[in-house]
Amino acid sequence: MATADPSYVDPPRDQPPQVEAGRPLVLTPTPLEPAPRLSQALGLSPDQVWLKRDDLAGLGGGGNKLRKLEVSLAEARKVGADILVTTGAAQSNHARLTAAVAARAGLNAVLVLAGDEPADRRGNLLLDELLGAHVVWAGELEGSDLGAGLSARADEVVAELRQSGRTPYLVPYGGTSPTTAEGYVAAARELEEQLPDLSHVVVAVGSGGTMAGLVRQLGPTKVLGVDTGAVADPRATVAGLLAEMGRGLEPASLRLDHDHVGEGYGALVPTVREAVELVARTEGVLLDVTYVGRAAAGLVAGVRSGLIRPGAKTVLMHTGGLPGLFGHPALG
Numbered sequence: 395m396a397t398a399d400p401s402y403v404d405p406p407r408d409q410p411p412q413v414e415a416g417r418p419l420v421l422t423p424t425p426l427e428p429a430p431r432l433s434q435a436l437g438l439s440p441d442q443v444w445l446k447r448d449d450l451a452g453l454g455g456g457g458n459k460l461r462k463l464e465v466s467l468a469e470a471r472k473v474g475a476d477i478l479v480t481t482g483a484a485q486s487n488h489a490r491l492t493a494a495v496a497a498r499a500g501l502n503a504v505l506v507l508a509g510d511e512p513a514d515r516r517g518n519l520l521l522d523e524l525l526g527a528h529v530v531w532a533g534e535l536e537g538s539d540l541g542a543g544l545s546a547r548a549d550e551v552v553a554e555l556r557q558s559g560r561t562p563y564l565v566p567y568g569g570t571s572p573t574t575a576e577g578y579v580a581a582a583r584e585l586e587e588q589l590p591d592l593s594h595v596v597v598a599v600g601s602g603g604t605m606a607g608l609v610r611q612l613g614p615t616k617v618l619g620v621d622t623g624a625v626a627d628p629r630a631t632v633a634g635l636l637a638e639m640g641r642g643l644e645p646a647s648l649r650l651d652h653d654h655v656g657e658g659y660g661a662l663v664p665t666v667r668e669a670v671e672l673v674a675r676t677e678g679v680l681l682d683v684t685y686v687g688r689a690a691a692g693l694v695a696g697v698r699s700g701l702i703r704p705g706a707k708t709v710l711m712h713t714g715g716l717p718g719l720f721g722h723p724a725l726g
């Protein structure tokens with residue numbers, strides 16, 4: 395019996411002209427800006443806290459996923475893919491940026507997202523649609539590991555696409571693999587040039603690739619990861635990635651702050667809201683409450699606990715994510 399093509403098979407997009415094909419996705423180096431009023435509000439000298447603006451990285455609204463997607467897109471091209479498939483939470487920044495990368499590369503995108511189709515499309519979902527991606531709703535998933543639950547559905551989508559004659563490429567959950575995390579090795583090298591005497595880099599940990607890349611280059615003592623609740627065991631996740639990247643280390647040597655997860659990934663945590671307001675009101679820079687707000691809360695707590703000492707140059711990684719603020723259930 396002939397089966398109809400799945401509804402998410404859109405006609406192929408036109409490939410970009412040859413001259414455009416090698417255009418980088420990320421405009422590097424991304425700016426490193428001082429945050430003097432934030433520094434002073436924390437009781438530090440004005441030249442102590444800096445913002446690494448990967449939210450300004452390039453297309454699709456910017457964010458950390460672009461450095462990883464650059465690696466994925468090269469891998470997809472190598473296998474002749476004409477459609478990108480990836481997974482995420484309903485408000486996934488990674489899914490939105492995969493949709494943007496696909497549009498620019500002349501590929502289609504299918505996003506397998508957790509949950510059921512909502513009545514209204516807000517935040518990242520609105521942008522996914524504007525970018526022309528097709529969303530497949532995976533329904534409510536059992537268990538705490540979102541990535542594992544979604545990957546079974548994504549495998550089915552990939553198989554169905556193959557059957558209908560397409561060449562899909564599956565971009566991993568959160569965009570993270572040992573090869574894509576190399577994108578953040580490059581970001582760490584930029585930081586070494588921009589701020590040679592840096593002592594701390596504070597970063598939100600989701601699927602772990604961003605922290606792994608930073609630690610691969612800077613070592614475990616300079617990087618403070620702030621858990622967002624996206625994966626069950628971020629320490630094991632990041633240590634596992636590092637082992638596959640050729641830098642095995644004692645998982646206990648990784649610095650992680652678990653104090654801003656609250657009730658879980660989707661929660662609006664009071665310390666996070668305070669930190670988001672502090673950065674907005676001192677620097678005029680906007681952060682989301684799922685990722686960068688949590689990193690900022692970790693930075694504030696690190697200063698208060700004495701972990702970040704007066705004089706120690708500290709970088710807050712602004713990894714993007716602002717559209718998620720407009721889709722956050724607790725902020726509607």
Ligand SMILES: *Cc1c(COP(=O)(O)O)cnc(C)c1O
Pocket residue numbers: 457458459487488568570598599600601602603604605685686713714715716
């Ligand atoms: C995904 C994401 C992170 C975390 O990056 P991982 O490499 O998945 O750990 C941080 N900030 C924002 C805004 C993100 O979207």
